Amino acid sequence: xxxxxxxxxSIRARVGRVVDWLVRxxxxxxxxxxxxxxxxxxxxxxxxxxxxxxVLHGLNQWNGVAFASRLPMHDVSNxxxxxxxxxxxxxxxxxxxxxxxxxxTVDDVRLWSLYVPNGRDLDNPHYLYKLAWLKELAAETRTxxxxxxSQPLALMGDWNIAPFDTDVWDRSVFEGxxxxxxxxxxxxxxxxxxxxxDVVRPLVPTGYTxxxxxxxxxxxxxxxxxxxxxxxxxxxxxxxxARIDRDERKGDAPSDHVPVVVDLDLSTEEDDDDRPxxxx
DNA sequence: ATGCCCGACCCCGTCGGA
Numbered sequence: 507x508x509x510x511x512x513x514x515x516s517i518r519a520r521v522g523r524v525v526d527w528l529v530r531x532x533x534x535x536x537x538x539x540x541x542x543x544x545x546x547x548x549x550x551x552x553x554x555x556x557x558x559x560x561v562l563h564g565l566n567q568w569n570g571v572a573f574a575s576r577l578p579m580h581d582v583s584n585x586x587x588x589x590x591x592x593x594x595x596x597x598x599x600x601x602x603x604x605x606x607x608x609x610x611t612v613d614d615v616r617l618w619s620l621y622v623p624n625g626r627d628l629d630n631p632h633y634l635y636k637l638a639w640l641k642e643l644a645a646e647t648r649t650x651x652x653x654x655x656s657q658p659l660a661l662m663g664d665w666n667i668a669p670f671d672t673d674v675w676d677r678s679v680f681e682g683x684x685x686x687x688x689x690x691x692x693x694x695x696x697x698x699x700x701x702x703x704d705v706v707r708p709l710v711p712t713g714y715t716x717x718x719x720x721x722x723x724x725x726x727x728x729x730x731x732x733x734x735x736x737x738x739x740x741x742x743x744x745x746x747x748a749r750i751d752r753d754e755r756k757g758d759a760p761s762d763h764v765p766v767v768v769d770l771d772l773s774t775e776e777d778d779d780d781r782p783x784x785x786x
Numbered sequence: 787a788t789g790c791c792c793g794a795c796c797c798c799g800t801c802g803g804a
Binding site: 519626680716719753 | 803
């Protein structure tokens, strides 16, 4: 099974590119972020014609997450337990929940498409929202792992964190900025402390996943590595290959992010629990 | 060439992105 994540930066502006890439790249399941639309605006037809079903969570022109899959999806969740909201308090005093998380199960693999809040600036309320959002996601992940110790899980998407200084082209440019601050990096490492791991980095040690549209960032290769597939131990065992599709930043009307892809070998997974220990 | 920001909104400026 070939699984990918891609911040598409508006699906309506890029549906042709995304569907062409899905077919050309032989992708089974794609988690998308920043679809920037609600369900009534989503271009379902192009996906259906290519053989993909779509589930999505989109509330308005901001954020929005989706899955396209040519394998059956079930157990769809459009939030995680405890997910913080942001903005103006509603009548009941709670903050509005944004469309930043979508979970599906495909072939017993639990997948989340995540769009972690940007943070904006270190002194912006959005930064504390980002840290709280990650903390609650980690707490929920800990609970889930305890309840499903052998089921493969991947948290994939735009994490809006550069975990290492080498994940940005020039660390000095980011002094005092979000994405590289120690609290953000600690929030990211908390997932590793739960047993999750970036399953792409060992196979693709270098390379960025995002280049700003401004200031010739892509031609100069001034990018950031902020899109990750974080797999549980059971997921890590399945991974046979990975790639960052840098070519998708080229050409007409690209997203500012590129797809990140992993191949999973599910052929022996079901044997683990049930096979008799003939040679035991 | 991979080339000086883009998308969504609603009006042609503002917000958000990282």
